[in-house]
Amino acid sequence: MSKFPNQLALVAVAATSVIALSVGLSERAAHTAEVAAAAAQAEADTMAAQATAPDAETTETEEVADAAPAETEAVDEGTEDTVAEATAPAEAEAPADAAATETVTAKASAEAGDTFEGGTSSPALFVGAAWAQSHESPMIGELDGISFDLGREALDEEVAAWDIDIRPDGAGLPAGSGDVWTGEEVYIDNCAQCHGDFGEGRARWPVLSGGWDTLEREDPVKTPGSYWPYLSTVWDYVHRAMPYGQAQSLTDDEVYAVTAYILYLNNLVEDDFELSQDTFTEVSLPNEDGFFMDDRAEGEIPAFSEEPCMEDCKDSVEITMRASVLDVTPEDEEAEATEAAAETTSETETQEAAAETSETESTEEVAAVDPALVEEGEGVFRKCQACHQVGDGARNGVGPHLNGVLGRAIGGIEGFRYSGVFEEANAAGEVWTPKRLGEYLADPRGAMPGTNMSFAGLRSEDEIAAITAYLSTFEAQ
Amino acid sequence: MDMKFKGKKPSRRSFLTGAAAAGAGSVAATVAKGQTAPDPAITELQDWQVYLGDGVDAAPYGMPSKHERHVVRRTVDWLTADNISSINFTPLHELDGIITPNGVCFERHHSGAAEIDPAEHRLMINGLVDRELVFTMDDLMRFPRENHVYFLECAANTGMEWAGAQLNGCQFTHGMIHNVMYTGIPLKLLLAEAGIKTNAKWVLPEGADAAAMTRSIPMEKALDDCLVAFKMNGEALRAEQGYPVRLVVPGWEGNMWVKWLRRIEVGDKPWHHREETSKYTDLLENGEARRFTWEMDAKSVITNPSPQAPLTHGPGYTVLTGVAWSGRGTIPRVDVTLDGGKSWHQARMSGPSMNKSMHRFYFEFDWDGKPLLLQSRAHDSTGYVQPTKHQLRDWRGENSIYHNNGIQTWYVNENGEAENVEIS
Incomplete structure (x- = not known):
């Protein structure tokens, strides 16, 4: 297995090897003649349209027609070896392509008619349509001047709002900074719930620290310290997708701080370290050189491209491992239960009809809750559902399930690992009333100091009323 | 979030019990060759021969027969920390032909399946382009479209089997794949609309969901056969498959087919984001890892x-x-x-x-x-x-x-x- 010597080379190879690996190049060769034909067609259309077209736009379209033949040579050089192999897929697609081409041609003609009569359409449209006819993989130069005149220019504020990505060279990093100690506070409040106080990872959530010297062993532990090549990946990911269920809620300074803390957890910086836009690229991660560009084409693919044995290939065959010994396949119990439930539906319906009296009572109970409020509460619950489940089959996750939470003993789900403050409340016989729940949701850490729930709280009374109404619709199961 | 590829939790019932039960269920439906007593399925009137069935519109959007209720996607609980950033599997053993029905196409989300209002959805193209553009869904519908059938396979399909036979069922061993017909716009047309600069070598598609999924894709692939798709098997993409619009990257690992596509940035270098560094890189025995293993082998x-x-x-x-x-x-x-x-x-x-x-x-x-x-x-x-x-x-x-x-x-x-x- 060869390994490329350095990063820049890898990128260069990435850019060039893709074509050789995919069928695109060979198909392109097969279609080269069509490109030229389509370009000629485009030119003809353009010339026909010139009578009504402004000069500037005409020039633009001519450039496109010129670009195609130039590209033809470049493509031809690289494809001699692969043309034969790619003939089959190219042929297989041909009928579909031909049909599509006909349709587009018809459309283009219709548009041409409109143009000559009305004189309002842009000639650029012809280029686009002719271009679609060619159904080709262009090189960059060929795309010049192709336009359907659709969409609008993005405003700077809009690009700034969405363009949040960061690269290893620091491109995209906003101004800001954060130190390890600040990072620890941010981390404990927002991350430790799943990733553990020291990045050890609770349950099956990702481990963020350690794992050194495990990459060659069974069950490697891949952390920013042991595996990730670039620090920018940590910053970018925390910023775009974390905390889980509250994405993009951290400030830039908080992201710097928590990134610094993750470095600290991995013994990569001291506790007085501060990460900032200026110091960012000075940090490199230990496994930066542990990656190399896909090299299947140089080893595996030739090795796996030999005509295989068809007869008398082995003398004997033994079973060496069986999945039933490991026995980790999920059973079909849920599906069976669903089926059984569905089968008894008719019986249940009869019983329900007979028990109209009792049903009326429960209907009244439900009617007391404002449906609009419940619906609003369902929306608010999105803030909670990363950790809490409700409804049929709800299970404990990061937080306990919330079916029947109103009226339930605080800390009352058996088997769930509560914080100390919840255990104390449970021991004191305290119960979740709407009032108590409202206070907790308004200020989790104020109402229950030491709670594990890393949630800042709901700011508005309306939201609290809505979510309380929503939760009241889920009875204990 | 993290998939665990070593089994931990033993199930309560042994595999063989399950298989035997499955076999027994079908025995009644199998008619023995030497049958002497008449088959009541023939000699007795069935309900459906006598009574009327549902009228039209009983199901404005039709579902499979109730006898096919078992044909569903299924997950493996111990693989992931929760069921939001998780995976389920296509029931390959129940399907035939080559097209996967939309409702059983496997799901893989990193922050759940976003529910997006198409009227509020935008697609932005920015970076190394002549004009940074914003498209509405209505704008996208006015570009020329193409139809292609492609498989989408998660790079981790069969990932649980590296160390040995582990899961009993092709749904679980091979079900992170589906194969549908996409209707979409060639990505190259959208890039052309923005006008790519000569130093543009890579694109970065980004999702609108809470994971804001990103992957670096080389420009050659973007200009080759990628589609920005809004239909699958003739109908709108399902929410869990990226409604209203997703990227299609034919033949390449499923993680790159960014769902809920909201932005395509054009750049001169790869971004090395999480899903192409800490994930979706192939760690070899010597502790070094292949990156950018995009193509799916046969x-x-x-x-x-x-x-x-x-x-x-x-x-x-x-x-x-x-x-x-x-x-x-x-x-x-x-x-x-x-x-x-x-x-x-x-x-x-x-x-x-x-x-x-x-x-x-x-x-x-x-x-x-x-x-x-x-x-x-x-x-x-x-x-x-x-x-x-x-x-x-x-x-x-x-x-x-x-x-x-x-x-x-x-x-x-x-x-x-x-x-x-x-x-x-």
């Missing part, structure tokens, strides 16, 4: 018989079938063995053969009732032959997680029950 699996679909009819004429696909072209040939690879037979390919699409194969044989060791071996149009798991491990070790395309073995015992095994 692969196949026998879907019937398989652990979830045992042979219930006893000895006699038997239909073996399965699927095959390659990220590099078509599948002109699949070989099948019944004896663990001592001898091989060419299977019969059936249905359309399309570039980077799933292919269907059949091998019909007269089963003598003796145990079988079934394998299938795909050949793709480049001459690549699907390797054995041993061959693959020789190159990559057992820690790769991703891109496991090794030959699958099912052991079928004399009762017709099938099990996931590995053989010498």
Whole structure:
């Protein structure tokens, strides 16, 4: 297995090897003649349209027609070896392509008619349509001047709002900074719930620290310290997708701080370290050189491209491992239960009809809750559902399930690992009333100091009323 | 979030009990050859022969027969920390042909399936372009469209099997794949609309969901066959497949097919984001990792018989079938063995053969009732032959997680029950 010597080379190879690996190049060769034909067609259309077209736009379209033949040579050089192999897929697609081409041609003609009569359409449209006819993989130069005149220019504020990505060279990093100690506070409040106080990872959530010297062993532990090549990946990911269920809620300074803390957890910086836009690229991660560009084409693919044995290939065959010994396949119990439930539906319906009296009572109970409020509460619950489940089959996750939470003993789900403050409340016989729940949701850490729930709280009374109404619709199961 | 690829939780029932139960259920429906008493299915009036069925509009959007309720996506709880950043699997053993019905296409989300109002959805193209653009869905509908059938396979499909046979069922071992017809706009047309600068070498598609998924894609691929798709199998994308619009990256690993596509940035270098560094890189035995292993190698699996679909009819004429696909072209040939690879037979390919699409194969044989060791071996149009798991491990070790395309073995015992095994 060869390994490329350095990063820049890898990128260069990435850019060039893709074509050789995919069928695109060979198909392109097969279609080269069509490109030229389509370009000629485009030119003809353009010339026909010139009578009504402004000069500037005409020039633009001519450039496109010129670009195609130039590209033809470049493509031809690289494809001699692969043309034969790619003939089959190219042929297989041909009928579909031909049909599509006909349709587009018809459309283009219709548009041409409109143009000559009305004189309002842009000639650029012809280029686009002719271009679609060619159904080709262009090189960059060929795309010049192709336009359907659709969409609008993005405003700077809009690009700034969405363009949040960061690269290893620091491109995209906003101004800001954060130190390890600040990072620890941010981390404990927002991350430790799943990733553990020291990045050890609770349950099956990702481990963020350690794992050194495990990459060659069974069950490697891949952390920013042991595996990730670039620090920018940590910053970018925390910023775009974390905390889980509250994405993009951290400030830039908080992201710097928590990134610094993750470095600290991995013994990569001291506790007085501060990460900032200026110091960012000075940090490199230990496994930066542990990656190399896909090299299947140089080893595996030739090795796996030999005509295989068809007869008398082995003398004997033994079973060496069986999945039933490991026995980790999920059973079909849920599906069976669903089926059984569905089968008894008719019986249940009869019983329900007979028990109209009792049903009326429960209907009244439900009617007391404002449906609009419940619906609003369902929306608010999105803030909670990363950790809490409700409804049929709800299970404990990061937080306990919330079916029947109103009226339930605080800390009352058996088997769930509560914080100390919840255990104390449970021991004191305290119960979740709407009032108590409202206070907790308004200020989790104020109402229950030491709670594990890393949630800042709901700011508005309306939201609290809505979510309380929503939760009241889920009875204990 | 993190997938765990070593089994931990033993199930309560043994596999064989489950398979036997499945077999028993079908026995009633199997009519013995030497039947002497008349078959009540024929001699007695059935309800549906007498009473009226549902009128039109009973189901404005139709669902499969209630007798097909078991044909569903299923997950494996112990794989992930929760069911939001998680995966479920296509029931391959219940399907035939090459098209996957939309409702059973496997799901993989990193922050749940976003529910997006198409009227509020925008697609932005920014970066190294002449004009940074914003499109509404209405704008996108006015570009020329194309229709193509492509498979989408998660790079982690069969990832649980690197260290050995683990899950009993092709749904679980091979179900992170689906194959649908996409209707979409060639990405190159959208890039052309913005005008790519000469130093543009990479694009970064980004999702609108709470994971804001990003992947670096080389410009050559973006200009080759990528689509910005809004329909699957003729209808709008399902929410869990990226409604209202997703990227289609034919033949390349599913993680790159960014769902809920909201932005495409054009740049001169790859971004090395989380899903192309800490994830979706292939760790080899020596501790070094391959990056940018985008193409999916040729692969196949026998879907019937398989652990979830045992042979219930006893000895006699038997239909073996399965699927095959390659990220590099078509599948002109699949070989099948019944004896663990001592001898091989060419299977019969059936249905359309399309570039980077799933292919269907059949091998019909007269089963003598003796145990079988079934394998299938795909050949793709480049001459690549699907390797054995041993061959693959020789190159990559057992820690790769991703891109496991090794030959699958099912052991079928004399009762017709099938099990996931590995053989010498």
